Amino acid sequence: MGVSPARLREVLGSQTSALGLVLLIALTWTGFTSIGGSGFLGSFNLYSIVQLAARDAVLGMAQAMLIVVARMNLAVGGIGAVCTSLLGYLLVVAGAPLWVAVVLVGVVGVLAALLMGFTELTTGLSSFIVTLAFLSVYGGAAVLATGGRQFQITSPELQALGNGTLFSPAICPLVAVAVACGVLCWLLYFRNSLGWKMLAVGANERAARASGVHVGGVVLAAYALSGLLCGVATIMNASYELNVNAGFGADWLLPSFIAAVLGGVALTGGDISVAGILLAALFYDSLQSGLTIINVPSYWIELPQGLVLLAAVLIDQARRRRARPLERSRDTEPGTAAVPS
Amino acid sequence: MAPRDTSTLAEPMARGRAPRVNPELLPAAVVLACAVLLIVASTLLNAGSSFVPQLDAVLVTSIFLVVASFGQGLTILLGGIDLSIGVVVGLAAIMVSTLTNGSNAAILWVVPATLGFAAFIGLVNGLGVALARVPPFIMTLASGISFYGVGLAFTTGLAQRPVAPGLVALMNARVAGVPIPVVILLGFVIVATIFQNGTSDGRKLYALGSSPGAARVLGLPIAALTILVYTLSGLCAGISGILLAGYSSAATIDIGDPLLLPTIAAVVIGGARVVGGRGIYLGTFAGALFLSALETIITVLNLSQGVRNIIEGAIIVFALLLQSERWRVARG
Numbered sequence: 168m169g170v171s172p173a174r175l176r177e178v179l180g181s182q183t184s185a186l187g188l189v190l191l192i193a194l195t196w197t198g199f200t201s202i203g204g205s206g207f208l209g210s211f212n213l214y215s216i217v218q219l220a221a222r223d224a225v226l227g228m229a230q231a232m233l234i235v236v237a238r239m240n241l242a243v244g245g246i247g248a249v250c251t252s253l254l255g256y257l258l259v260v261a262g263a264p265l266w267v268a269v270v271l272v273g274v275v276g277v278l279a280a281l282l283m284g285f286t287e288l289t290t291g292l293s294s295f296i297v298t299l300a301f302l303s304v305y306g307g308a309a310v311l312a313t314g315g316r317q318f319q320i321t322s323p324e325l326q327a328l329g330n331g332t333l334f335s336p337a338i339c340p341l342v343a344v345a346v347a348c349g350v351l352c353w354l355l356y357f358r359n360s361l362g363w364k365m366l367a368v369g370a371n372e373r374a375a376r377a378s379g380v381h382v383g384g385v386v387l388a389a390y391a392l393s394g395l396l397c398g399v400a401t402i403m404n405a406s407y408e409l410n411v412n413a414g415f416g417a418d419w420l421l422p423s424f425i426a427a428v429l430g431g432v433a434l435t436g437g438d439i440s441v442a443g444i445l446l447a448a449l450f451y452d453s454l455q456s457g458l459t460i461i462n463v464p465s466y467w468i469e470l471p472q473g474l475v476l477l478a479a480v481l482i483d484q485a486r487r488r489r490a491r492p493l494e495r496s497r498d499t500e501p502g503t504a505a506v507p508s
Numbered sequence: 509m510a511p512r513d514t515s516t517l518a519e520p521m522a523r524g525r526a527p528r529v530n531p532e533l534l535p536a537a538v539v540l541a542c543a544v545l546l547i548v549a550s551t552l553l554n555a556g557s558s559f560v561p562q563l564d565a566v567l568v569t570s571i572f573l574v575v576a577s578f579g580q581g582l583t584i585l586l587g588g589i590d591l592s593i594g595v596v597v598g599l600a601a602i603m604v605s606t607l608t609n610g611s612n613a614a615i616l617w618v619v620p621a622t623l624g625f626a627a628f629i630g631l632v633n634g635l636g637v638a639l640a641r642v643p644p645f646i647m648t649l650a651s652g653i654s655f656y657g658v659g660l661a662f663t664t665g666l667a668q669r670p671v672a673p674g675l676v677a678l679m680n681a682r683v684a685g686v687p688i689p690v691v692i693l694l695g696f697v698i699v700a701t702i703f704q705n706g707t708s709d710g711r712k713l714y715a716l717g718s719s720p721g722a723a724r725v726l727g728l729p730i731a732a733l734t735i736l737v738y739t740l741s742g743l744c745a746g747i748s749g750i751l752l753a754g755y756s757s758a759a760t761i762d763i764g765d766p767l768l769l770p771t772i773a774a775v776v777i778g779g780a781r782v783v784g785g786r787g788i789y790l791g792t793f794a795g796a797l798f799l800s801a802l803e804t805i806i807t808v809l810n811l812s813q814g815v816r817n818i819i820e821g822a823i824i825v826f827a828l829l830l831q832s833e834r835w836r837v838a839r840g
Contacts, residue, residue: 292828295589295645296772296782300824303769307817421653424646434643466664470657477650480642 184431184486188446192453199457207460210337216456217449218329221341222403224448225348226419227426229396231444234427235356236389237369237436238287238294243397243423245305246279247416250401252309255318255411265322273398279305280394284387309413320409329406341403345445348399353441355392365389369436421472425451429479433487451475530705535779536791539798546801553808562804568679568689570800571696572597572755573770574793576748578700579630579741580771581792585704585717586737587784588644592633592652593745593771597764599659600626600749605759606663608672615672623746629655630742634735648738659761675754689751697793704789713737718785770799773820777827799823 199207206212226243233240250272257268279301287297320326333340356362364385367375376382400419405411428434429450430443454475458468551562576593583590600622607618629651636647681688704710716723716733724730748767753759777795780787799820806816 286825286828290828293782296776296828297825299769299772300821300828303817303821304825305821307814307819307821309814311812311814311818421649424649428646434646464661464664466661467657469660470654473650473652473654473657476646476653477636477642480646480650481640484641 184440185442185446188430188443188450192446192450195450195453195457199453199460203457203460203462207457210335212456212460213337214332214339216452217337217342218339218407219455220449220452221339221345222400223422223426223452224345224445225396225400225403226423227430227432227444227448228348228352228441229393229400230423230427231352231430231432231439232365232389232393232396233294234432234434235369235436235439236365236386237372238386238389239298240280240283240390240393240397240423241295241298241420242279242283242302242305243393243400244416244419245302245309246276246394246397247401247404247419248309248413249279249305250276250398251405251411251415252313252413254401254405255320256313258320258322259318265324269402272401273395276394276396276398276401277391278394280390280397281387284390287390288383288386306413306417309416313413315413317410317412320405320411325402325406326409329403329409339407341406344399344403345448348396349441349445352439356439356441361385361388366437366439369433369438371437421476422448422451425472425476425479428476428483431483431486433483434480447479530788532779532786532788532791536788536794539777539779539791539794543794543798543801546798546805550801550805550808553805564687564690566797566801566804567693568687568755569803570797571689571693572748572752572767573774573796573800574693575696575751576745576764576767577771577774577792577796578696578704578789579737579744581775581778581780581787581789582704582713582737583644583741584772584775584780584782585713585784585787586734587717587720588637588734588737589648589772590630590633590738590741590745591645591648591768592629592655593741594762594765594768595652595656595659596626596629596742596745597749597752597767598759598761599629599655599764600746601753601756601759601763602659602663602761604675604750604753605671606669608669608675610670610672612672612674615674618672619750622750623743626746626749627739627743630739630745631735633742634738637738638731638734656761663761671753671757671759675750676757679751679754689755692751697789700793701789709733709736714785769820769824770796773824773827774799776824782828 196208229243230240253275254268254272257263257271258265263271283294283298283301286292286301287294290297328340328344331340332338333343354362356366364375364380365388367378367380368382368385372382375385401415404415408415426444426448428447430445430447431440432438432444454471455468458471459465547563547566548559550566551557551559554562576597580590580593603622603625604618607621608614633644633648633651636642636651637644640647642650679689683691704713712723712728712733715726716728716730720730745764749759749764752763756763774795775787775792776782777798778787778791778793780791802819802823803816806819
């Protein structure tokens, strides 16, 4: 895979999406500042925006790991519930050291995702239905295992991570975690053969198989990384909420899709923009926060979430139709397959 | 069973052939038998109860799932999915209770209006999927969340309104010893089976689901059929919501959420192929009945919500494993 003109256009295409998002964020910020006053750009508000956006960006990457290989992970929240319960149990009940808890949460996240990957590969069914079923299993298992109890985390390191500051009072240290994950993702996809194979499997699974890519192994790696990122998101979420329970993760699915799709990750697989995911998460949480600042009743805030997701998909489709007008039809996931053109 | 690749193409064309026993009936019959066994088991577990009342109870509580999963089954038949069903059920329930506000006279216009609104949400889904080509799961997820937001905005602050007594009475009445909901249920199953497995429109859906390319070459109205299916799915969720409001005699906006996963589970357990093109409504009906019977057992045994979720997810996974085995054998 050399640098073909098509590849070059794709890279440039993803850059325009990142540029577009920067513009969108600038517009949102100026818009909300002019309507809602300077409170929006106050360090307190910016702090809470980036705190949430950091977690949503990592969720977006967890989702993107599987979207890139033309699959999806509807169970991000289920894995989150399991990991949160485990983290709470280890830190509060078992009194384990923080590093042990963090490592175990990562391992369990990976294992939970791998189990779904194995199920998908052995049954040959769609990731959509498999992860949907596991969402229910994991969510239920977490509630069952904890009996719905709350865990009050007191670890000072976690508190410093989620509620401390970095350089400026407006920046939450979680941003560093999100950016680090982003850099690792970028290195994976653009400087590592495994990432290239993932993109190849997502773009055309049969062609990848025919060129000697071990598709099953690549898909399992994508599941494992998705699970690992869910574990990271769990720790980020717990670090600022501190009082955690098995209900965590229930609202993760939507931000994960919005960050990935709005960030320019093609739902058909084979394409990713890491900068786009980070910026999309920032935009999404700016919008949420801005709507609250300008006193939109909290009941109305649900509505834009769905609309933003829809708009993201439509924009993505328009962009791709323009960029690649002669895209051939190919096998798609059930649930993702629109009416054939 | 014929090899899958030829049968999926040939089957929709088989209109003129003599009727034969549908191979899809076997999994449906097995699931139905399991459902009956579960009902028997719940009768035994529930001391002092006997089979017929227990059967009645399961049938009455299954109606919401049976109706809603018809729509889900149609979207899955096309290789799509409808994730807005839970929201539509909740919105229909809250709309019917808010607008009737305890008055029977209002039923006459509120019920059609509610059904119209539910079908409208389905129509929006269908338009998005068929014309804007948004992947079904994104389209229905986004519209579900958006309409949930609208519903939340309109209903919040309002006190809980009572459902019209007529609806409540309907859900509790009996005719000749048979509960009215059971009569509605049987009527719905007959109509739904005839539509899906007996009309030319139904056959077109199978053609479209098993081979979109071939369906296009045949000149089938793909966009119209897709829109029809999603609209029907919204409508079924609306009917389910109205019945649920009548049954619970009050409604909350998230009353339908627990129904979403079971609608998918019912379709999958019933033997439908998740990528579309296969599966009959009787299978879905059997799946819905099985899940309702299971729910009854879980309630009788007083198990927690966590166990419920695990069992539900595990059953889907198990059904999927069986299914992939079955297709593998069929491909032989």
